[in-house]
Amino acid sequence: MMEKAKILIVDDDPDITEAMKIVLENHDYVVNSVEGIEQAMESLKAERPNLIILDVMMKTPQDGFILSRQLKDDDNYKDIPILMLTAVQEKTGLDFAPAAGDETWLPVDEFMDKPVKPDMLLKKVETLLKKA
Amino acid sequence: MESLLKSTRRIQSACWLVKLRWAAIAVLGLGAFFAKRAMGVSLPERKLYFITGVLFFYNFILFDYIRQLKWGGKEPSTKTISRMIMFQISADLFILTAILHFSGGIENPFCFFFVFHMIIASILCLKRSSYIQAALAISLFSLIVLLECFGILNHYELTGFAAHGLYKDFTFISGTLFVFSCTLILVVYMTTSIVEQLREQEEGVEQANEMLEEKDKIKNEYVLRVTHDIKGHLAAIESCINLVYTEVVGPLNEKQKDLVGRAYRRTLKCMSFITALLKITRLNLSGKLEKEIVHINRVISSAITTVQNRANQKNISLNYEGTETVYDILGEQVLIEETLTNLLFNAIRYTPSGGRIVLTVKDKTTEYLIQISDTGIGIPKGDEEKIFEEFYRSENAKKAERDGTGLGLSFAKQAIEKHSGKIWAQSNPDGGSTFSFTLPKPKDSIPKK
The missing domain is CATH 1.20.140 (Butyryl-CoA Dehydrogenase, subunit A; domain 3)
Incomplete structure (x- = not known):
């Protein structure tokens, strides 16, 4: 049997994290979650995940962006796919989706708008893991 | 300004x-x-x-x-x-x-x-x-x-x-020149005095107007912040209830399933309201459009794809009557697509099963005219303009669909007006309604006479 894929969730909303965790764990993923970018870096050093689910707005509205840039600039982590969760589309009026994967602008692999529907989440996670 | x-x-x-x-x-x-x-x-x-x-x-x-x-x-x-x-x-x-x-x-x-x-x-x-x-x-x-x-x-x-x-005649000359000079100076004096008063009043009105705009902006920013926060909580509520309702975390008995289902559906409705409110507030706050070339045909087919499922569910036929010509305008694609989707969803929502919806695009000299006609419940007389106001819903619309944000058309109106277009609605003589809007052509594509 294939080794279970490890997913790291970085989100400061414990309820949303919990809900996603349940969905993903039900589908045999190993899920770890942290609440901020510092803990995320620590967790990454301790154990390398196969995928990162990242919330845009945590302590500051750009935390998610900062972390994703940091990771994609780092040779050790740049291969880990990032799925970004956002409610920013509404907040700023910017439509990020077309820019996903545009490394020069915003280095993430996929976007999802909150609230995340379980089947959509699973589908995106699966596609990203296959690509990696 | x-x-x-x-x-x-x-x-x-x-x-x-x-x-x-x-x-x-x-x-x-x-x-x-x-x-x-x-x-x-x-x-x-x-x-x-x-x-x-x-x-x-x-x-x-x-x-x-x-x-x-x-x-x-x-x-x-x-x-x-x-x-x-x-x-x-x-x-x-x-x-x-x-x-x-x-x-x-x-x-x-x-x-x-x-x-x-x-x-x-x-x-x-x-x-x-x-x-x-x-x-x-x-x-x-x-x-x-x-x-x-x-x-x-x-x-x-x-x-x-x-x-x-x-x-x-020196007496005549000096008399006439004197009256002449007095007349001109008095005319200037009187007119400038009146004009000055008017200008002051106008400035007052302008200032009041600016203040109102500023207040409106503050209100909108406040609404945006509040709705955004509410949306965060709602998203969490929805994610959690969803797992209970879909029994991912364990089976429910019939009564539990019914009650959680009610809560879940209300959460979804609240969510769609908040989302609509966020969109319209964002549109209110955004200044100038960031214009790019928008292919109307492409936007239309994308909007139709979005709503097709819903139309199929109600067995409503949805036809696009356009030509092969490419219609290009300058604008913001997201706004035009959202407008079209809103109008199409409305048409589906207020058209009984088995009805028909037709979307047409006409090439007018300086603009494109896009019309969506349905065989639905129509618009009560006198409501044709009111339905574009925020939160307004017609009596017959409320009867047909209890839930509705009352924001969809208002969004459409603002989005189209930001593109210097016009939007209006009318009831069809044989029932149903037609929503029309125009989008001006880019200046260099208008054929010169």
Whole structure:
């Protein structure tokens, strides 16, 4: 049997994290979650995940962006796919989706708008893991 | 914004002066022609025609200059326009003086036409400039009167129209010049006073308007922040209830499933309301559009794909009647697509099962007309405009669909108006309704005549 894929969730909303965790764990993923970018870096050093689910707005509205840039600039982590969760589309009026994967602008692999529907989440996670 | 408004208005004033002058040219030319023939007034016709010609030439140059200013893209400064208006009025004073000189000088009662120039100057120029114009008019007119009186300039008699021989009568000259000067100065004084009051009032209104806009912006930002926070909580609630309701975390008994289902559906409705409110508030707050080329055809097919499922579920046929022509406009794709999706979802929502929805695009000369017709419940009479107001829902719409945000059409209206288009709705004579909106074509794609 294939080794279970490890997913790291970085989100400061414990309820949303919990809900996603349940969905993903039900589908045999190993899920770890942290609440901020510092803990995320620590967790990454301790154990390398196969995928990162990242919330845009945590302590500051750009935390998610900062972390994703940091990771994609780092040779050790740049291969880990990032799925970004956002409610920013509404907040700023910017439509990020077309820019996903545009490394020069915003280095993430996929976007999802909150609230995340379980089947959509699973589908995106699966596609990203296959690509990696 | 304010200075732009004022400078546009001033350019309009400059245009108005040019238009007035065209009329004056016509009257002068025809007057010179008929005064002699119909009324037997003696006039140095050729000289007057020459002045008419000069006036025509000078007005044409101004006309062309203003046209270039208007279409040149660069906004001319208020100073430039003010100077141009001052120049025009002064030039007109010289020309009127010349006309008067060739048509009887002080004996010609038309000398009081200077009053018109004074009124125009008082309205369009600053107070000081208006008095300068008055001084110029008085000096110019007195100069020719005196030069004629002392025989330095030739005097042209206006036989058949005015008394003559008076130009050498010193009492008459001094009396007339005195009244003339008083009239001009009083006219300038009165007009500038009234204009000043009006300007003050206008500024007050403008300030109040700005304040209201600022308050509205603050309100919108507040709404945006609040709705955004609520959305965060709702998203968490939805994610959690979803797992319970879909029994991912364990089976529910019938009663539990029913109750959780109710809570879940209400959460979804609340979510869609909050999302709509966020979208419209965001649109309210956004300034200028970030324009790009939008292929309307592509946007339409994308919107149709989005709503097709819902139409199929209700067994409603959804047809697009367009040609192969590519319709391109300049605008924001997201807004136009959202508008179309909103209108299509509305049509599906308020059309009974088995109905029909037709979407058409028509190529008008300067714009595209997009129409969505349905066989639905129609719009109650008198509600055609109200339905575009925020939170307004027609009685029949409420009956047909209990839930609705009342924000979809209001969003559509704002989005289309941001594109300088128009949107309206009407009931079809045979039932159902038609929603229409226009999107202006990019300027360079309009065929030139």
